[in-house]
Amino acid sequence: MIATRETVSAAPAAQGPQETFVLNLGPQHPAAHGVLRVLMTMEGEWIQRAEPVIGYIHRMHEKMGENRTWAKFLPNTSRIDYLSAMHYTHAFVGAVERAMKIEVPLRAEYARVITSELNRISSHMVWWGALLLDLGGFTPILYAFDDREKILDLLEGLCGARLTYCYYRFGGLYNDVDDEFLRGTRDFVQHLRPRLKMYRDLVTDNVILRKRLTNIGPIDAEMCRRYGATGPVIRGAGVPYDVRRMEPYSVYPRLDFKVPMYPECDSMARYLVRMDEMEQSLRIIEQALDQIPTGPFLAPKVPRVLRLPAGDYSYAVEAARGRFMVRIVSDGKEIPYRVRLRAPSFSNLSLYEEASRGMILPDALAMMGSLDLVIPDIDR
Amino acid sequence: MSLITAIRETFLGFKSLLVGLRITAREASRPIITVQYPRETLKMPARFRGHIKLVLDPETGKPRCTACTLCAKACPSGCIVLDGVKREGDKKKSVSKYELDFTTCSLCGSCVEICPSDAIEFSKEYNVVSLNRDTFENMDLYAKIEAEARAWSAAHPAPPAASPPPAAAPANPTAPASQPLNAPAG
Amino acid sequence: MTFLSLEPIRVLLYLVGICAFVGANAAYLVLAERKGAGRIQRRPGPNEAGWAGWMQPLADGLKLLAKQIMVPPGTDSLLFRLAPLLVMAPPLMCLVTIPFGENVVARDLNLGLLLVFSFGSINVMALMLGGWASRNKYAIISAARVVSQNVAYEIPMLLVVITLLMMTGTMSLQEITAQQAGGFWHWNLFKLWVNPLMPVTFVIFFTCMLAETNRAPFDMAEAESELVAGAFTEYGGMGFGVFFMAEYANIVVGCCLATVLFLGGWQSPIGILSSGAWGLLWFFLKTYALILTVIWIRWTFPRTQFYSLLNLSWKILIPLSLATLLLTGAMMKLPLLWRALS
Numbered sequence: 001m002i003a004t005r006e007t008v009s010a011a012p013a014a015q016g017p018q019e020t021f022v023l024n025l026g027p028q029h030p031a032a033h034g035v036l037r038v039l040m041t042m043e044g045e046w047i048q049r050a051e052p053v054i055g056y057i058h059r060m061h062e063k064m065g066e067n068r069t070w071a072k073f074l075p076n077t078s079r080i081d082y083l084s085a086m087h088y089t090h091a092f093v094g095a096v097e098r099a100m101k102i103e104v105p106l107r108a109e110y111a112r113v114i115t116s117e118l119n120r121i122s123s124h125m126v127w128w129g130a131l132l133l134d135l136g137g138f139t140p141i142l143y144a145f146d147d148r149e150k151i152l153d154l155l156e157g158l159c160g161a162r163l164t165y166c167y168y169r170f171g172g173l174y175n176d177v178d179d180e181f182l183r184g185t186r187d188f189v190q191h192l193r194p195r196l197k198m199y200r201d202l203v204t205d206n207v208i209l210r211k212r213l214t215n216i217g218p219i220d221a222e223m224c225r226r227y228g229a230t231g232p233v234i235r236g237a238g239v240p241y242d243v244r245r246m247e248p249y250s251v252y253p254r255l256d257f258k259v260p261m262y263p264e265c266d267s268m269a270r271y272l273v274r275m276d277e278m279e280q281s282l283r284i285i286e287q288a289l290d291q292i293p294t295g296p297f298l299a300p301k302v303p304r305v306l307r308l309p310a311g312d313y314s315y316a317v318e319a320a321r322g323r324f325m326v327r328i329v330s331d332g333k334e335i336p337y338r339v340r341l342r343a344p345s346f347s348n349l350s351l352y353e354e355a356s357r358g359m360i361l362p363d364a365l366a367m368m369g370s371l372d373l374v375i376p377d378i379d380r
Numbered sequence: 381m382s383l384i385t386a387i388r389e390t391f392l393g394f395k396s397l398l399v400g401l402r403i404t405a406r407e408a409s410r411p412i413i414t415v416q417y418p419r420e421t422l423k424m425p426a427r428f429r430g431h432i433k434l435v436l437d438p439e440t441g442k443p444r445c446t447a448c449t450l451c452a453k454a455c456p457s458g459c460i461v462l463d464g465v466k467r468e469g470d471k472k473k474s475v476s477k478y479e480l481d482f483t484t485c486s487l488c489g490s491c492v493e494i495c496p497s498d499a500i501e502f503s504k505e506y507n508v509v510s511l512n513r514d515t516f517e518n519m520d521l522y523a524k525i526e527a528e529a530r531a532w533s534a535a536h537p538a539p540p541a542a543s544p545p546p547a548a549a550p551a552n553p554t555a556p557a558s559q560p561l562n563a564p565a566g
Numbered sequence: 567m568t569f570l571s572l573e574p575i576r577v578l579l580y581l582v583g584i585c586a587f588v589g590a591n592a593a594y595l596v597l598a599e600r601k602g603a604g605r606i607q608r609r610p611g612p613n614e615a616g617w618a619g620w621m622q623p624l625a626d627g628l629k630l631l632a633k634q635i636m637v638p639p640g641t642d643s644l645l646f647r648l649a650p651l652l653v654m655a656p657p658l659m660c661l662v663t664i665p666f667g668e669n670v671v672a673r674d675l676n677l678g679l680l681l682v683f684s685f686g687s688i689n690v691m692a693l694m695l696g697g698w699a700s701r702n703k704y705a706i707i708s709a710a711r712v713v714s715q716n717v718a719y720e721i722p723m724l725l726v727v728i729t730l731l732m733m734t735g736t737m738s739l740q741e742i743t744a745q746q747a748g749g750f751w752h753w754n755l756f757k758l759w760v761n762p763l764m765p766v767t768f769v770i771f772f773t774c775m776l777a778e779t780n781r782a783p784f785d786m787a788e789a790e791s792e793l794v795a796g797a798f799t800e801y802g803g804m805g806f807g808v809f810f811m812a813e814y815a816n817i818v819v820g821c822c823l824a825t826v827l828f829l830g831g832w833q834s835p836i837g838i839l840s841s842g843a844w845g846l847l848w849f850f851l852k853t854y855a856l857i858l859t860v861i862w863i864r865w866t867f868p869r870t871q872f873y874s875l876l877n878l879s880w881k882i883l884i885p886l887s888l889a890t891l892l893l894t895g896a897m898m899k900l901p902l903l904w905r906a907l908s
Contacts, residue, residue: 031792045707045872073456075488079486143607161429202866205399211874212869361792362869362872365791400866400867404866408605
């Protein structure tokens, strides 16, 4: 909804004659996470209504999918949510593979799991640092980036890119996982465990952070259901919904991991879910490293020019921010008929308006940080 | 006994603050981890994806590219423009013009992947800076490979029977054979 | 010597000295802060300007001076310009009565402590004026926060100071320092036989000082992830620079005061070597140790929530400081009572 003067002034009228003002938070604001704009109708520091205004980084990814071949859309998928590029590519590649009935070699599947989980950790680290920035703690983001840098180095050595990996291909991978990567990942897992403990001591157990997040921004399962919020948001509301468990894909059924879930529904629950997820990701990576077989990394006989059989296919993955689903509709041509991207951040932002009513400004920003929004993912 | 709980919580909270202070003090005593960029540089990994470049055949000293235009067709953003001619004495066409619009290139690697003759590879160049937009809009890769070919033929006076020294092979990422991109334009 | 002991000359010298002290401190504390933050975050901090970045304050200052001072349209331009001046004056005034050494004090007033606190309170006014005059929503929210925060923290701070006054019986800072002579066990911080809660008192004082100077984790006024830059949002160039300097000047004053009140001022921790230049050395060692702690705290903790900040003051610090006040009174007067009875 485009906020005009009319929509803004109409909003708080129901509250009666009160002294309110509209605070235009963003798109250039330190807590705007990029280019999110929130029109806040405030009464003092209390928010009556916070209306997110989106679209500042809309790049027509869905439309772009309709005018290029399947393979040419592949680089786009890394750029929708640049912090969890692996997951997004996975979903798109998976949908095409499902349509073409391509059998992906096991080595490629394990490599996908390893890189996806590394990507999840790196994404959560950015979230962690950015949340702490929102809360006014400056140091944690640099510690997180120190560790994240190691993940990026690993992935760069593997596929050549640090952020927009474009690593998965239809039927496998862009290139094989080498021993250096596997060894480096093993070392990294050993490195990160004590670091996560340090994060816990420095931040999670800190009384100030506890006070800032506990009982702030209640989002219950009912609200998640209405807005379609997924990922850590719904797991922080006591619903153990994880696509890796609910609609198993890739080799996740072979791996043993817990789905972190907290029933408190507040920002702290969402925070703890993500912190636990990092540890679970480490567990998944360790198992996958142990189980990864040798063999080809690309399915044989994948045609250069893909012509998907006419039909409607979808593939969902658990991205770092929640359920990401690609739905593709093919009419048998080289070019997709429709590429629908179900981005988790959009749903997670949608509930912001309702959840932030009556909150004080810093709490609302802390809650926004706990939602882990990536604005390009919202706008697509 | 809410008073006791309150006192206990206050104490625990204060203790958590001290723990935090201890951690930052410990981190402060550890060495610096940042790279002082202009003075120190990092070595790019072997699979690093810089902008693409043409590959010189170390045997013949000519570009491997046969101007089949598969890369241009595979490119998602259509940023490759190339042309080829059939030179005298050659059986196949060879590249005569190869322009990359680096402003729209997404470094996806489709072109490198699809190339049937392994004629394109990623450079290790990451200092891609210019004062001039044109440097990137029309990156003349052919001019670079031509310069490399000249350097090759200078290093290999006829007859080319002797085995070529490996230093001339463009596959070596550290060889400064290509024109540095960050040379100020004009 | 006779020339220097002339009162006007002495006052003038001290005026110049204090201004230079505050200016140099503000400039180099910014550098220290950035270097300290760098160390904590495992990066070198500013290291380009001059050797290891030592010219950075000069570069920053020149940059700020070269910037145009903009007065946003529709603001009260008089108040807008007045606020930076007002914010800088109180810390300068407070330093008048701080004893840096045995003989190094601009003017040893017998109500020195009162002067420090009365001028310290004006600081709030300046921030409020700046925020109000900016005609900016963030700035106004910030102004409101500053006032309630400072009012809330003035109370425990003053209660703590009253505790001290009961012990010392004087408001002259020089005298308070003199009472703490003879080794660190004579410092007010460790006078446990007068009040076993003395270290707690110091922590309360230090916390209140952080809150009064709007330092992290209590930087409600300049909560940049909430209020962009709070009261300084509309200030640019040297207007902003003066606010920035004042923040550091206030920290210096706060830490000097903490040193005098609790850590024995210029008295040596070992009981000897506290005269003359030694006294200056001890004083600055203690003060800068406190300032470094302030910096260290800033780069460790997230910002507190506004109402938990007020809760901390009203529910923890004020009861605690009242308790120490009562305890000190009891400890001091009970022996008298006992002696009178026996």
